[in-house]
Amino acid sequence: MSTLQTLDRGLRALDIVAQAPAGISVADLAKELDVHRAICYRIVATLEAHALVTRAEDGRIRLGVGAAVLASRFEPQFARDVQPLLRALANETRATAFVSVAEAADCVVIMVAEPEGTLLKVGYRVGSRHPLDQGAAGIAILAMRPEQPRDSDAVRQARADGFSLTRGQLEHGAVGIAAGIVLPANLAATAGFERSVGVVAIDGLDTDQAAVAVQRTARRLAVLVAV
Incomplete structure (x- = not known):
């Protein structure tokens, strides 16, 4: 080439x-x-x-600021491309699907899709935030970073498995599964571009099936971003 x-x-x-x-x-x-x-x-x-x-x-x-301008123009394209895949993930797993982003020491939800026809849903809303080292979404992001001596067992396990699995960390009875979205290095290293996709449910989540679906969705999102 x-x-x-x-x-x-x-x-x-x-x-x-x-x-x-x-x-x-x-x-x-x-x-x-x-x-x-x-x-x-x-x-x-x-x-x-x-x-x-x-x-x-x-x-x-x-x-420089020009990089931030390019980043801001990336967001609408990202949202447009991601939403259909997020809805499909929610319906496939019968769980609330989400995309989260690292913001300093916090993990912030930036997109959410609810499964169709499900009455019991987790209160996971856009803008919700929690410590990066708690919950499947944040742990999945930390697992994408270079290995550090201070990494928790959960982060090490997520790095080995390719996804994180947590139970009851952010909400009693909730089960979460998330995988990091591998973005191009120039975006991933930029503040606001460390992201993960996952699902969360109160009960009845088939974790094996959900882990496969979440990792597949993460790979598809990475391909969309890289195109």
Whole structure:
């Protein structure tokens, strides 16, 4: 496959910057890209001209407002593509389906779909939040991150299984299953783009069947985002 080297370097640079929350120096970025520092300066200047990166007072390169604008334009497309799959997941598992996002130390629900014709439903609403290390949704997100010594047993188990399973953590009697949505690195490393999809029910949830359905949906969502 033929690619444009300059464009490829620019996109790789943006990816590297996105994965450095504290910023990165031009010298270190040049090393990561394996290019001369003069070339790296030109790449940074081009990205800076489009507000995709910015230079802080200490000279370190960070994501710029242009990256946030692109992110905001991604949201309507994401919602449009995800909603039909979320409804299908809810109906297949007969449980409330959701998409959650990491926001600092919290996990926040951004999309919900209820199964059709089900009377007993879990009160899971858009905007609901809980600690990231509690509940299937947050644990699934933590499991996508690089392994850390402080990881809980639940996170380690979720990383090994490919999904998280919790019982009664956020609501008495509730069973939750979630899997992380593997997004492109430049989005996943950006605040607001660590996401998971899952289901939650009070009783009667076939956890084996739900785990398969949730992981399948997570893979489909990842493909949609990557297209």
